Amino acid sequence: MGLYSDLLKRIQDANEYGGGAEIFLLRQSVFDAIDRGADGGDSTLIALRRDLLERLKKWVDVEDHEARSRLFETYCEATFYLSSAKHVKLEGIPRGPTNTPDFQTLSLPHVRFEIKTLDIADPIASYGQQMNEGLEGRIEATKQAQHNSIGFGEQSIAPHGLAETWPEVIEQTMRKLSGNIKQGQYTDAPTFLVANLGRLCVRVNSEQLNKTSTISAVETFDGLPADVSGHLWTIANHVPETDFSWLDPIGQLHSTPIMQAGLLRDYPFIQGIIFTTEPWSEFEEHQDWRASYAFLGVWNRDCTSNFDMVKTDQARSILEAICMHIVDTC
Numbered sequence: 001m002g003l004y005s006d007l008l009k010r011i012q013d014a015n016e017y018g019g020g021a022e023i024f025l026l027r028q029s030v031f032d033a034i035d036r037g038a039d040g041g042d043s044t045l046i047a048l049r050r051d052l053l054e055r056l057k058k059w060v061d062v063e064d065h066e067a068r069s070r071l072f073e074t075y076c077e078a079t080f081y082l083s084s085a086k087h088v089k090l091e092g093i094p095r096g097p098t099n100t101p102d103f104q105t106l107s108l109p110h111v112r113f114e115i116k117t118l119d120i121a122d123p124i125a126s127y128g129q130q131m132n133e134g135l136e137g138r139i140e141a142t143k144q145a146q147h148n149s150i151g152f153g154e155q156s157i158a159p160h161g162l163a164e165t166w167p168e169v170i171e172q173t174m175r176k177l178s179g180n181i182k183q184g185q186y187t188d189a190p191t192f193l194v195a196n197l198g199r200l201c202v203r204v205n206s207e208q209l210n211k212t213s214t215i216s217a218v219e220t221f222d223g224l225p226a227d228v229s230g231h232l233w234t235i236a237n238h239v240p241e242t243d244f245s246w247l248d249p250i251g252q253l254h255s256t257p258i259m260q261a262g263l264l265r266d267y268p269f270i271q272g273i274i275f276t277t278e279p280w281s282e283f284e285e286h287q288d289w290r291a292s293y294a295f296l297g298v299w300n301r302d303c304t305s306n307f308d309m310v311k312t313d314q315a316r317s318i319l320e321a322i323c324m325h326i327v328d329t330c
Helices: 003-016 028-039 043-058 065-084 123-148 166-178 231-237 281-285 309-322
Strands: 090-092 103-105 112-117 191-196 212-215 226-229 242-247 253-258 272-276 296-299 325-328
Touching: 003 028, 003 043, 028 043, 028 065, 043 065, 043 090, 065 090, 065 103, 065 112, 065 191, 166 231, 166 242, 166 253, 226 231, 231 272, 231 296, 272 309, 296 309
Parallel strands: 112 191, 191 272, 296 325
Antiparallel strands: 090 103, 103 112, 212 226, 226 242, 242 253, 272 296
């Protein structure tokens, strides 16, 4: 018996009512790794297991989306801790009377990490709609199967709510990341904001770290190459009121100004951002599931926290150790 056994009944109940995207991202291999580490005396995993069990106890009603979301956020803290261990050794920071980041390096000088897992737009209403559609789809699939030996149901997921274009999606993501940022969490040591976008549809790949990238002529409506804006670059370092360029579903190029500033411009005391997501099919493609997690970094060259050269160099080396690709702000 372990964490996953405790969770399995709740997952099964949720799936009976249509499940939800984040339910499918909860992996037994991760929970088993948490149990093994906690049983082996890892104090950080002991604390994470305790938090997960506490979250699970509070997830009594299968339709309590807030309780489910909190469990998923703690799960994402665990996946970062476990998958980053391939590159650098971390420890959890005990909670105190003031807000602190989630993790720090074991090595000195400390480099710290604040994990933020973004939820979908209007989560309570959206998850409720997902579950209703999922339940209706399950009923329809059962009816079809009675007549045809096989049945299918449909379920829609709209993680960005009423946002219809990429600029609207990016601005919404910027606003979500901006929520609840406290300067005190970032000024005691060089601290990175880890943005887990697993529940959203923002593109998380190294190409999106570039300010612009070129789309080949075969993908555009007019048959000409097109320069489009990088999603992750815009979130981190966008100059307010400048254009964001993107292709619509039929390949037509559009440009629209995004009024909001990138996160590192609004909050220059943050040392940088590490973007990540929860893997889908990629999780099963690796013998070591930790390799399915990709970390992409943006280094804040103009960080205002004013750490000495030793601490700054340590932070840069840690970022390079964790991330598969890094860009600097400009």
